[in-house]
Amino acid sequence: MTDTSHTRTAEGATQQPRPSRLHRLLRYIPLIAPVLLWVVPCGVLLYTGQHWPLPVTLIGTALFVLGLIGMPLAMKRGLGRRQQDGAAIVGATLLGASWVLFTWSVLLGVLLRLALTVAGVGESQDRARTVTWAVLGVAGVLLAWGYAEARRVPRVRRLDVQLPRLGAGLDGLRVVLITDTHYGPLGRARWSARVCERVNTLEADLVCHTGDIADGTAERRRAQAAPLATVQATRARVYVTGNHEYYSEAQGWVDLMDKLGWEPLRNRHLxxxxxGDTLVVAGVDDVTAESSGLAGHRAHLEGALNGADPDLPVLLLAHQPKFVDRAAADGIDLQLSGHTHGGQIWPFHHLVRIDQPVVSGLSRHGTRTVLYTSRGTGFWGPPFRVFAPSEITLLVLRSPHRPTSA
Known part of the structure; x- marks a missing residue:
């Protein structure tokens, strides 16, 4: 077979392969996606046979145009160099609202029209307006409900996880997982305190935070993160970095978590x-750490396990589920991750699956490794959660060697 990984020019220089059509298309997604998010609902709601009065059409169109222009501008001001929290809130809210409108414009624009056709309702102005009001009604209800879901203190999700190598002395060990708190432009210091209060009701032996603490630097979000100092655990409170720390001076977050009494497991273990039994609790930096350029930051599993007895069971903290391939190859017993938010706003989970092997829940990988992927404790960007509820997770570790009750 001919090696086509590179070709030589006449001068002997190496010519890089041309990107595929798919990769060239992906470059334009940041430009295409916002247009689709606003143009499709505009067409479905205003221009598919409704024949609205001219002022309604003009005002509605103007609102969609403002959304199309305002959303990227607000997000640029909010997430760019200026870091304006007010602009970030506006941009993120518009992003979430446009996604919900787009989704239900497509679904109801097709499905409801199909149902009406089957029911014998022909094309008419009344039929078109029925679709419009259905889309607006569903989107409005979902946005209101999704906002309440995003802002509430998460429910506790409890599950038993059996690990074949776990010693009987560790049976019943209570591990609480919080992740993706994403303290950000919407001030959530009170919410943060209530989350910590709920964690403290779980009588945890070990509390883990698997990264994405905040959007913004430790200095800007310190007040929201401060309640983490009140979290109680009988054995340890441990933390690893997420990808968002590397957008916001990650070392500052590592230092702050240390001051708050959390032990950063940066490619190390305890x-x-x-x-009479022992569990290795290890952690790695996020997989994006090395590209951040920060000295010493990278996901290094070998370093995390250096010096650990290979016969002992290992609980690994890694922000992104896709690290499980490396974990399974190394025989890790249990990996705890976040990052996906469970998709956050349905049906975004289908896009998450392109990048991650699991969106949420318990899954098995290789011959030994169990992965638990949390839907996250907070939310990123759009202040909505639709069919992807947040969670605080209580995992009770079980040993196959525990004595059976009489």
Whole structure:
């Protein structure tokens, strides 16, 4: 087979392969996506047979044009160099609203029209307006409900996880996972305190935070993160970096978490002993750490396990689920991750699956490794959660060697 990985020019220089059509198309997604998010709902709601009065059509069109222009401008001001929280809130809210409108314009624009056709309702102005009001009604209800879901204190999700190598002395170990708190432009210091209060009701032996603490630097979000100092655990509170830390001076977050009493597991481990048995609790930096350019930041599993007895069970903290390929190759017993938010706003989880092997829940990989992927404790960007509820997770570790009750 001919090697086409590169070709030589006449001068002997190496010529890089041309990007595929798919990769060239992906470059334009940041430009195409906002247009689709606003143009499709505009067409479905205003221009598909409704024949609205001219003022309604003009005002409606103007609102969609303002959204199309305002959303990227607000997000640029909010997430760019200026870091204007007010602009970030506006841009993120418009992004979430446009996604919900787009989704239900497509679904109801097709499905409801199909249902009306089957029911014998022909093309008419009344039929077109029925679709419009249905889309607006569903979108309005979902946005209101999604906002309440995003802002509430998460419910506790409890599950038992059996690990074949876990010693009997560690049976019943209570591990609480919080992740993706994303303290950000919407001030959530009170919410943060209530989350910590709920964590403290779970009587955890080990509390883990698997990254994406905030959007913004530690200095800007310190007040929202401060309640993390009140979290209680009988053994340890441990933390690893997420990708968003590397957008916001990651070392500042590592230092702040250390000051708040959390132990940053940056490619290292600690030993948790109970009842004569030992669990290795390890952590790695996020997979994006190395590209950040920060000295010493990278996902290094070998370093995290350096010096650990290979016969001991390992609980690994890694922000992104896709790290599980490396974890499974190394025989890790349990990996805890976040990052996906469960998709956050349905049906975005289908796009998440392009990048991650799992969107949420418990899954098995390789011959030994169990992965738990949390839907996240907070939310990123759009202040909505639609069919992807947030969670605080209580994992009770179970040993196959525990004595059976009489």
């Amino acid at each position: 030993l948790l002993d109970r009842g």
